Amino acid sequence: MNGQPSQQQPKDGRHDDDAALTEFLASLMDYTPTIPDELVEHYLAKSGFQCPDVRLQCKARQSAVIKDKRDKQQKDKRLILTMEDLSKALREYGVNVKHQEYFADSPSAGLDAASREE
Amino acid sequence: MIGTSLRQKQQPPPLDVVTPISESESEFSFTIARVAVAQICQSVGFKGAQSSALEALTDITTRYLEAIAKLGAAASNSNRRTQSNLPDIIVALEDLASVQGFPGSSDLRSHSLWASAVIKDLMKLVNWRHVPSWLPPVPVVEEKDKEAEGKKGEVKWECWEEREEEKWECGRETVERECNNENFQVSGKRGKVRFRMGVALDNQVARVGNLRVKGGAAAGIGKRVW
Numbered sequence: 500m501n502g503q504p505s506q507q508q509p510k511d512g513r514h515d516d517d518a519a520l521t522e523f524l525a526s527l528m529d530y531t532p533t534i535p536d537e538l539v540e541h542y543l544a545k546s547g548f549q550c551p552d553v554r555l556q557c558k559a560r561q562s563a564v565i566k567d568k569r570d571k572q573q574k575d576k577r578l579i580l581t582m583e584d585l586s587k588a589l590r591e592y593g594v595n596v597k598h599q600e601y602f603a604d605s606p607s608a609g610l611d612a613a614s615r616e617e
Numbered sequence: 618m619i620g621t622s623l624r625q626k627q628q629p630p631p632l633d634v635v636t637p638i639s640e641s642e643s644e645f646s647f648t649i650a651r652v653a654v655a656q657i658c659q660s661v662g663f664k665g666a667q668s669s670a671l672e673a674l675t676d677i678t679t680r681y682l683e684a685i686a687k688l689g690a691a692a693s694n695s696n697r698r699t700q701s702n703l704p705d706i707i708v709a710l711e712d713l714a715s716v717q718g719f720p721g722s723s724d725l726r727s728h729s730l731w732a733s734a735v736i737k738d739l740m741k742l743v744n745w746r747h748v749p750s751w752l753p754p755v756p757v758v759e760e761k762d763k764e765a766e767g768k769k770g771e772v773k774w775e776c777w778e779e780r781e782e783e784k785w786e787c788g789r790e791t792v793e794r795e796c797n798n799e800n801f802q803v804s805g806k807r808g809k810v811r812f813r814m815g816v817a818l819d820n821q822v823a824r825v826g827n828l829r830v831k832g833g834a835a836a837g838i839g840k841r842v843w
Contacts, residue, residue: 516731516732517729519731519740520731520736523736523739524703533656533657533660534650534653534657534678535653538649538650539682542646542682542686543683543685543686545686546683546684546686546687546690547686547690548685548686548689549699550689550700550701550702550706551700555706556682556685556686556706558739558742559685559739560678560682560685561657562738562742564654564657564674564678565660565661565742566742567674567677568661568663569661577665578662578663578664578665579663579664580658580663580667580670580671581666581670582673584670585670585673585674589677591717592716592717593716
């Protein structure tokens with residue numbers, strides 16, 4: 500009836516992907532993400548997510564944070580996370596973080612900041 | 618360990634910056650999340666952070682987690698389910714990644730979710746490589762020094778099964794190198810021969826892999842029969 504010979508070829512590929520994913524998930528049991536499980540569970544429960552195990556989320560979260568950090572520019576030898584780099588990197592992800600440059604509490608405040616481009 | 622801004626010359630940096638008592642539960646979890654984010658920063662290579670930047674990043678972390686949760690729950694609810702499962706999560710991750718874009722987003726979900734680029738990125742990040750089961754195990758010999766990259770980035774192992782623990786530490790660098798080299802395909806059944814039951818490494822505490830043992834004997838770890 501539904502012969503679908505065209506599905507035979509992608510089926511092998513899909514099976515391989517499926518097997519890959521299965522093994523990957525099994526290997527996740529060994530991998531301890533930096534974000535603790537309880538913390539992840541707390542935030543998931545807060546948003547109404549019900550799931551017996553939460554391994555993939557911690558990993559996803561950690562990977563997103565890492566990717567975000569990798570975008571940071573390297574200014575000097577010691578790498579310090581600054582607001583400017585952070586806001587530049589976050590703009591790629593659609594997050595607009597504006598950090599106030601100075602507090603206008605004195606006439607000379609912000610004069611140095613205004614000279615550089617932000 | 619974590620510090621607000623290491624540019625200041627202070628005497629002993631406090632082990633834990635957060636001394637004030639958290640007033641609410643959300644503050645408490647935010648504090649813990651900040652610690653985790655700071656640790657991730659450190660693992661990527663940052664030596665310090667502005668406190669406002671760290672707070673902003675932590676805020677984004679918590680919001681991202683909540684976004685995954687909301688989208689995953691919404692995906693499962695759209696399919697008459699209350700418990701979310703793996704495809705829901707993948708759908709959620711794809712939604713979140715669609716802002717920046719990923720390969721395959723033009724025909725989203727028209728073919729298999731398992732082949733999603735989002736998952737592949739995750740796998741790459743965990744330095745995990747999949748060996749298709751139909752490939753024969755290739756015994757290779759590894760060299761210790763890093764400049765011996767060899768032909769097409771082929772790295773060699775020696776006595777992989779016996780020196781598992783110490784290989785794991787130095788294997789990280791080689792794995793990262795290999796993952797950058799896309800030509801590298803065959804690697805031997807590395808993922809399956811791992812014996813990490815009850816082994817605690819120094820900075821990476823391995824979970825006791827008892828759960829995996831019952832899946833199969835030594836040869837069949839991680840391999841399910843459908």
